[in-house]
Amino acid sequence: MADKPIIAVLLERLPERCVLHDAEDLRPYECDGLSAYRSMPLAVVIPENVEQARLALQLCAQHAVPVVARGAGTGLSGGALPLADGISLSMARFNRILDIDVANRVARVQPGVTNLSISTAAEPHGLYYAPDPSSQIACSIGGNVAENAGGVHCLKYGLTTHNIQALEILTMDGEHMTIGSAALDAPGFDLLALLTGSEGLLGVITEVTVKLLPRPETAQVVLAAFASVDAAGAAVTAVIASGIIPAGLELLDRPAIHAVEQFIDAGYPADATAILLCELDGSSVDVGVQIEHVNRVFRDAGATELKVSQNEAERQRFWAGRKSAFPAMGRLSPDYYCMDGTIPRKHLARVLNRIETLSDEYGLPICNVFHAGDGNLHPLILYDANRPGELERAEELGGLILETCVAVGGTITGEHGVGMEKINQMCVQFNTAELEQFHRVKDAFDPAGLLNPGKAIPTLHRCAEFGAMHVHEGQLPHPELERF
Amino acid sequence: MDEIQDFQQKVRDAAASGTTLSIRGNATRAFIGRAATGEPLSVAGYRGIIDYSPSELVISVRAGTRLADVEDALARENQMLAFEPPAFGPTATLGGTVAAGLSGPRRPWSGAVRDFVLGINCINGQGDYLRFGGQVMKNVAGYDLSRTLTGSLGTLAILLDIHLKVLPRPETELTLRQACSEADAIERCNRWSGRPVPLTAACYSDDHLVVRLSGTERGVEDAAGKLGGERFPADTPFWQELKEHTLPFFSGDRPLWRLSLPPATAPLVLGGTQLVDWGGAQRWLRSELPADRLRDSVAAAGGHATLFRGGDRSADVFHPLAPAVLALHRRLKSAFDPHAVLNPGRMYAGL
Numbered sequence: 150m151a152d153k154p155i156i157a158v159l160l161e162r163l164p165e166r167c168v169l170h171d172a173e174d175l176r177p178y179e180c181d182g183l184s185a186y187r188s189m190p191l192a193v194v195i196p197e198n199v200e201q202a203r204l205a206l207q208l209c210a211q212h213a214v215p216v217v218a219r220g221a222g223t224g225l226s227g228g229a230l231p232l233a234d235g236i237s238l239s240m241a242r243f244n245r246i247l248d249i250d251v252a253n254r255v256a257r258v259q260p261g262v263t264n265l266s267i268s269t270a271a272e273p274h275g276l277y278y279a280p281d282p283s284s285q286i287a288c289s290i291g292g293n294v295a296e297n298a299g300g301v302h303c304l305k306y307g308l309t310t311h312n313i314q315a316l317e318i319l320t321m322d323g324e325h326m327t328i329g330s331a332a333l334d335a336p337g338f339d340l341l342a343l344l345t346g347s348e349g350l351l352g353v354i355t356e357v358t359v360k361l362l363p364r365p366e367t368a369q370v371v372l373a374a375f376a377s378v379d380a381a382g383a384a385v386t387a388v389i390a391s392g393i394i395p396a397g398l399e400l401l402d403r404p405a406i407h408a409v410e411q412f413i414d415a416g417y418p419a420d421a422t423a424i425l426l427c428e429l430d431g432s433s434v435d436v437g438v439q440i441e442h443v444n445r446v447f448r449d450a451g452a453t454e455l456k457v458s459q460n461e462a463e464r465q466r467f468w469a470g471r472k473s474a475f476p477a478m479g480r481l482s483p484d485y486y487c488m489d490g491t492i493p494r495k496h497l498a499r500v501l502n503r504i505e506t507l508s509d510e511y512g513l514p515i516c517n518v519f520h521a522g523d524g525n526l527h528p529l530i531l532y533d534a535n536r537p538g539e540l541e542r543a544e545e546l547g548g549l550i551l552e553t554c555v556a557v558g559g560t561i562t563g564e565h566g567v568g569m570e571k572i573n574q575m576c577v578q579f580n581t582a583e584l585e586q587f588h589r590v591k592d593a594f595d596p597a598g599l600l601n602p603g604k605a606i607p608t609l610h611r612c613a614e615f616g617a618m619h620v621h622e623g624q625l626p627h628p629e630l631e632r633f
Numbered sequence: 634m635d636e637i638q639d640f641q642q643k644v645r646d647a648a649a650s651g652t653t654l655s656i657r658g659n660a661t662r663a664f665i666g667r668a669a670t671g672e673p674l675s676v677a678g679y680r681g682i683i684d685y686s687p688s689e690l691v692i693s694v695r696a697g698t699r700l701a702d703v704e705d706a707l708a709r710e711n712q713m714l715a716f717e718p719p720a721f722g723p724t725a726t727l728g729g730t731v732a733a734g735l736s737g738p739r740r741p742w743s744g745a746v747r748d749f750v751l752g753i754n755c756i757n758g759q760g761d762y763l764r765f766g767g768q769v770m771k772n773v774a775g776y777d778l779s780r781t782l783t784g785s786l787g788t789l790a791i792l793l794d795i796h797l798k799v800l801p802r803p804e805t806e807l808t809l810r811q812a813c814s815e816a817d818a819i820e821r822c823n824r825w826s827g828r829p830v831p832l833t834a835a836c837y838s839d840d841h842l843v844v845r846l847s848g849t850e851r852g853v854e855d856a857a858g859k860l861g862g863e864r865f866p867a868d869t870p871f872w873q874e875l876k877e878h879t880l881p882f883f884s885g886d887r888p889l890w891r892l893s894l895p896p897a898t899a900p901l902v903l904g905g906t907q908l909v910d911w912g913g914a915q916r917w918l919r920s921e922l923p924a925d926r927l928r929d930s931v932a933a934a935g936g937h938a939t940l941f942r943g944g945d946r947s948a949d950v951f952h953p954l955a956p957a958v959l960a961l962h963r964r965l966k967s968a969f970d971p972h973a974v975l976n977p978g979r980m981y982a983g984l
């Protein structure tokens with residue numbers, strides 16, 4: 150393989166241990182968490198410091214070789230999927246927590262550290278990093294910033310974008326700059342917001358300053374069972390309307406409850422059609438008041454059963470069910486495909502019913518475990534990739550679900566990103582002028598288009614080929630036609 | 634021709650004829666940034682609440698709508714704009730509020746304007762009508778341009794429809810006052826912020842630390858008992874006066890600087906008088922100190938300084954950017970506004 154010029158150039162300028170190019174060494178990098186998509190890069194560069202990363206970028210820029218930054222590779226939309234004619238730039242060795250500033254409640258970390266390790270390091274100071282994606286033991290903070298990752302507690306504490314203060318980035322031409330500041334804001338445009346969720350298309354993140362919050366004194370979970378998904382959906386709205394923002398508010402439907410209960414004993418009522426997990430946190434006084442309040446709201450909303458976690462072990466057990474939903478599904482079905490649309494909460498029941506109809510039509514089971522409080526759906530489509538055509542059917546079904554989300558005023562991705570996976574649906578959500586604006590923003594950072602090209606923002610050409618119907622503000626052409 | 638098309642036409646005409654536009658609401662923020670130039674283009678007539686469903690925690694508002702009208706509508710449903718924006722006058726518009734990106738006393742604990750912006754429909758400098766973000770809480774489709782536009786002072790696009798996240802009002806609020814030194818006040822605020830104390834505002838002025846607690850009756854009472862201090866009456870105008878800059882500290886013509894700093898920064902000794910807000914993260918300074926000297930001291934502490942009111946509005950008002958960052962700003966400006974039609978020079982010269 151070393152006959153490819155760029156590999157030779159990289160090997161000449163970087164330590165050998167930083168450049169992988171044997172097929173065998175490259176194999177672990179051929180996909181991210183969306184394993185249905187695979188592609189081998191020319192090489193993987195694993196820099197150990199900013200200078201090496203800068204050099205790798207500059208060399209690739211000189212040779213017009215595309216670069217895909219990579220964190221832990223847990224992304225679910227193919228964002229870190231290698232390009233066959235490109236280099237993958239793994240940030241795995243940027244794995245140090247540089248500083249925990251207790252007085253200012255911030256931590257300076259390298260992008261390759263895992264999400265959870267930040268909270269672990271901050272724990273002795275009574276502090277933690279709030280966004281908690283389910284993948285937090287594995288995913289990197291750099292990947293979190295690039296995807297604007299969320300988690301169960303984002304309802305109250307916000308997404309990655311709300312919980313970071315500064316970044317150091319390298320642009321494709323090797324320029325190193327600070328975005329944001331050590332203060333709460335920075336002069337100029339809000340580039341911190343722009344970089345967050347930019348899926349590795351604008352710059353390579355080499356350092357992140359995250360905000361740390363005080364650990365809540367206490368947390369308790371209310372588990373409420375409902376006889377229908379509609380009733381559970383209405384209960385979600387009722388809690389929020391009553392003036393409480395729970396720390397987390399998650400919904401599991403019947404197929405999800407069954408799968409979980411076969412996997413572990415989480416104490417979920419087996420006969421429920423839907424359950425809600427509602428976490429309240431804060432001072433013990435406040436939590437006590439709010440638990441009473443939420444119980445009342447759920448009872449009024451028709452809950453068939455209510456349980457309140459009585460101790461930390463029980464709270465963990467309630468959550469264990471939610472957290473094991475994905476592995477549980479993995480046991481039920483050879484493959485599953487996780488979707489990520491967000492909708493205005495008021496359309497929850499309508500969209501869930503539509504998903505059920507689509508599932509029947511396609512003959513593929515779907516279960517729902519999701520961030521109900523945020524209206525962020527995660528339908529899991531169960532399929533078997535070994536059956537010819539089933540992956541394609543699952544993808545088509547997923548695409549229809551996302552288009553349904555757009556049609557009710559929602560979005561095709563709440564937290565997993567567009568990546569390669571939802572590139573076609575971008576044509577449904579945005580019109581030509583909007584996509585062109587996105588491309589001009591990309592050009593301002595990366596005029597040669599070498600950072601993660603082809604991801605996140607579709608070319609107009611691609612949209613024309615996809616033949617997408619642009620849905621304007623939830624108004625489909627021919628609204629008189631019943632679509633669901 | 635509808636209003637939006639009318640705005641689009643005006644931008645296209647300006648681009649074609651090489652003129653520039655000075656975007657404005659009701660000009661309550663005319664003093665912010667560098668001196669405005671260009672043909673005034675008012676968005677004040679583009680007003681009204683488009684959609685508000687309290688149980689969704691989302692309000693959608695046309696940019697010309699008065700901030701006071703938005704806050705009234707929210708108050709009727711016991712909700713609020715949690716970034717507590719200053720109005721600087723009864724006619725302030727929501728568009729100006731979002732474009733200027735200023736947040737009030739609650740900011741360090743609840744978040745800034747940009748943290749509550751969910752979506753913006755706007756017109757760029759080419760006259761294209763564009764929609765970014767939307768009405769949902771989580772949205773990572775495409776770059777987060779609605780947050781990028783927030784605080785861009787109208788230099789990238791004309792903001793038209795704005796979707797904001799709103800929050801329930803706390804059940805109760807209590808203001809406490811403690812006599813202490815500035816150094817003690819800063820230390821206390823940061824210590825308390827690192828603990829589960831329901832702090833939602835903290836200001837040091839006139840040798841006193843004034844803090845606000847928000848939450849449930851019992852939670853606030855409990856915390857107040859632990860912190861101690863003299864209680865203000867429930868209807869104290871203090872926070873309103875702080876936010877609107879009507880406290881005596883803000884009167885007079887002496888240049889007013891806004892220093893944004895890491896909150897735990899020890900008291901900065903600079904020439905002039907100071908008022909500490911945001912638990913130390915935002916400090917107001919009345920001073921005639923030369924801009925360069927002041928900025929050097931603030932930058933050395935990890936912060937940046939804005940000439941907020943008065944002084945020379947033709948020089949740099951905002952903290953100068955690092956050369957690479959400035960170059961990126963220029964490229965972004967032309968990505969949105971290639972003919973430099975929108976509020977040129979309002980943020981930085983040549984931008």
Ligand SMILES: Cc1cc2nc3c(=O)[nH]c(=O)nc-3n(C[C@H](O)[C@H](O)[C@H](O)COP(=O)(O)OP(=O)(O)OC[C@H]3O[C@@H](n4cnc5c(N)ncnc54)[C@H](O)[C@@H]3O)c2cc1C
Pocket residue numbers: 181182217218219220221222223224225227228229240260281282283284287288289290291292293294295296297298299300301348349350352353354355475564565601
């Ligand atoms: C079981 C499971 C559960 C999950 N749960 C959640 C969840 O609850 N919430 C959620 O939001 N996501 C979740 N995810 C998705 C995924 O974990 C997140 O998107 C995460 O942020 C990806 O981080 P990573 O380090 O793995 O990034 P990667 O997958 O390596 O990369 C993701 C994207 O970020 C870019 N990137 C990575 N590092 C950098 C860098 N240093 N500079 C610039 N760009 C970079 C890549 O180019 C790519 O576009 C889950 C995934 C799995 C497998």
